[in-house]
Amino acid sequence: MADKKRxxxxxxxxxxxxxxxxIHRSWMKAQGLPDDVFDGRPVIGICNTWSELTPCNAHLxxxxxxxxxxxxxxxxxxxxxxxxxxxxxxxxxxxxxxxxLLAMEVEESIRANPIDGVVLxxxxxxxTPGQLMGAASVDLPTMIVSSGPMLNGKYRGRDIGSGxxxxxxxxxxxxxxxxxxxxxxxxxxxxxxxxxCMTMGSASSFAAVAESFGLALPYNATLPAVDxxxxxxxxxxxxxxxxxxxxxxxxxxFLTRAAFENVIRVHAALGGSTNTVIHLxxxxxxxxxxxxxxxxxxxxxxxxxxxxxxxxxxxxxxxxHYAGGLPALMKAMQSLLHLDAPTAEGRTLGEIIGDAECxxxxxxxxxxxxxxxxxxxxxxxxxxxxxGAIMKPSAASPQLLRHRGKALxxxxxxxxxxxxxxxxxxxxxxxxxxxxxxxxxxxxxxxEVGNMPLPRKLLDRGVSDMLRLSDARMxxxxxxxxxxxxxxxAEVGGPLALVRSGDEIxxxxxxxRLELLVEDRELEERRAAWxxxxxxNGPTRGYLALSARHILQxxxxxxLDFLRGASGSTVERESH
Numbered sequence: 079m080a081d082k083k084r085x086x087x088x089x090x091x092x093x094x095x096x097x098x099x100x101i102h103r104s105w106m107k108a109q110g111l112p113d114d115v116f117d118g119r120p121v122i123g124i125c126n127t128w129s130e131l132t133p134c135n136a137h138l139x140x141x142x143x144x145x146x147x148x149x150x151x152x153x154x155x156x157x158x159x160x161x162x163x164x165x166x167x168x169x170x171x172x173x174x175x176x177x178x179l180l181a182m183e184v185e186e187s188i189r190a191n192p193i194d195g196v197v198l199x200x201x202x203x204x205x206t207p208g209q210l211m212g213a214a215s216v217d218l219p220t221m222i223v224s225s226g227p228m229l230n231g232k233y234r235g236r237d238i239g240s241g242x243x244x245x246x247x248x249x250x251x252x253x254x255x256x257x258x259x260x261x262x263x264x265x266x267x268x269x270x271x272x273x274x275c276m277t278m279g280s281a282s283s284f285a286a287v288a289e290s291f292g293l294a295l296p297y298n299a300t301l302p303a304v305d306x307x308x309x310x311x312x313x314x315x316x317x318x319x320x321x322x323x324x325x326x327x328x329x330x331x332f333l334t335r336a337a338f339e340n341v342i343r344v345h346a347a348l349g350g351s352t353n354t355v356i357h358l359x360x361x362x363x364x365x366x367x368x369x370x371x372x373x374x375x376x377x378x379x380x381x382x383x384x385x386x387x388x389x390x391x392x393x394x395x396x397x398x399h400y401a402g403g404l405p406a407l408m409k410a411m412q413s414l415l416h417l418d419a420p421t422a423e424g425r426t427l428g429e430i431i432g433d434a435e436c437x438x439x440x441x442x443x444x445x446x447x448x449x450x451x452x453x454x455x456x457x458x459x460x461x462x463x464x465x466g467a468i469m470k471p472s473a474a475s476p477q478l479l480r481h482r483g484k485a486l487x488x489x490x491x492x493x494x495x496x497x498x499x500x501x502x503x504x505x506x507x508x509x510x511x512x513x514x515x516x517x518x519x520x521x522x523x524x525x526e527v528g529n530m531p532l533p534r535k536l537l538d539r540g541v542s543d544m545l546r547l548s549d550a551r552m553x554x555x556x557x558x559x560x561x562x563x564x565x566x567x568a569e570v571g572g573p574l575a576l577v578r579s580g581d582e583i584x585x586x587x588x589x590x591r592l593e594l595l596v597e598d599r600e601l602e603e604r605r606a607a608w609x610x611x612x613x614x615n616g617p618t619r620g621y622l623a624l625s626a627r628h629i630l631q632x633x634x635x636x637x638l639d640f641l642r643g644a645s646g647s648t649v650e651r652e653s654h
Contacts, residue, residue, distance in 0.1 A: 126139070196319075249532065279351055352469075402434060484579075490515045498534070561592060
């Protein structure tokens with residue numbers, strides 16, 4: 079005897095033959111939907127962060143139509159709904175401030191509405207993490223289609239990378255090696271199509287996370303945004319999400335500890351963004367997976383850099399795709415991965431990458447011939463970072479990975495900008511630039527200002543890198559010897575608040591040490607004085623006040639403390 083067909087979640091609204099069912103169906107029919115779409119077929123929500131204020135996501139309305147094609151074709155009912163769009167390049171004070179607000183919106187939108195599965199459409203840095211965090215707290219069948227990287231930038235016959243070359247060329251202008259008119263001429267060729275940064279920035283890094291988790295179809299991370307094959311991928315995703323609903327294959331099936339380990343190792347081999355650390359810690363908290371900051375160091379220690387992509391390498395995302403994409407990179411490191419991990423596509427990770435090939439070894443290395451022996455995320459500890467701090471060694475200068483120098487302290491980003499180019503600044507190449515007041519509470523929102531521009535007087539002398547420390551983040555497109563996410567942050571009384579200009583700081587990257595070379599008694603006296611003089615109580619209303627009171631520190635993912643864990647998908651009460 080055949081098994082009784084499972085009652086879908088949406089049937090609790092659309093399947094009722096009573097007044098409540100009348101209400102749910104009747105108002106939906108105002109959109110031209112025929113009677114038989116409410117016959118028990120899976121209802122697929124398409125969570126879209128499309129916005130003209132988010133250039134990376136500006137084509138997602140079109141992508142949504144291709145997802146709908148696949149859903150209709152597979153016998154489902156696609157219903158698109160909007161979610162807050164977080165444009166990293168446009169939002170102030172920082173898009174990161176609103177990641178958790180997006181996650182709240184997505185969670186409640188999914189839970190409150192009669193849908194059986196969801197496809198998340200995102201791209202720009204904080205949209206996909208926020209969407210996935212929200213979806214994890216509901217745990218319905220879930221897939222992701224990323225917006226995809228834009229085409230390679232072009233300027234005077236050479237490729238240029240978004241973000242990475244902005245930082246590099248801006249320093250050239252400040253050092254007098256490039257004119258302002260030349261710099262602004264680059265602008266027209268930098269962003270030649272829709273899509274995210276075509277470097278291994280935060281958006282590309284998290285698109286790779288989605289693919290590594292098995293939540294997106296193969297090549298999601300690398301197919302250019304404007305390539306017709308991304309539209310085809312969206313179509314196939316629409317088909318596949320219907321099958322996941324019919325199989326009751328929920329998001330939690332893919333968010334396992336083994337899958338997180340795969341993702342962290344792949345991310346290390348890619349030279350992925352430091353921002354991913356915060357997002358994965360927050361996601362693990364939602365999915366109730368044991369994951370700590372130190373896991374990123376432990377899991378990435380034996381992983382070399384395999385992707386020769388800016389900012390850690392030479393090439394761009396378009397090149398990575400033509401070289402074989404993420405499947406080829408994972409094939410090159412398969413001995414380090416859990417190959418039995420399931421994927422939403424239906425095959426195991428090992429089966430997906432089994433036939434993958436690398437077509438351009440210069441772009442994708444292997445374990446025997448990596449792009450760089452040093453990769454991943456280093457997690458530093460010491461009296462300056464009792465909760466930990468991170469750095470990306472593949473984007474740093476090797477000679478600065480061990481360094482001792484005197485601190486030059488800036489209390490705010492405004493303080494930094496007002497003083498960094500003054501001729502009488504007391505700084506030399508051995509100095510350690512220290513920026514504070516830029517953490518999740520202090521800014522608020524933890525902006526991408528950790529890759530501080532170098533002092534003009536040192537640029538004039540040919541200095542190209544310095545050790546820089548902060549409680550801020552930096553763009554995944556950025557580079558340099560930069561220590562980030564120092565926890566606890568200065569604003570909540572972390573040791574960073576106690577540093578004074580002239581103090582010696584020791585970085586021993588290979589030993590994972592970050593020390594303020596000041597006696598404990600002196601630090602205790604400074605702490606007592608700081609507590610007496612601190613007077614700023616922060617924001618008093620709205621979401622900013624909520625965030626300031628409840629946000630966790632960087633070593634715990636910067637989620638809001640009351641959002642860790644899950645509430646599930648069940649809603650008992652009716653609306654009328």
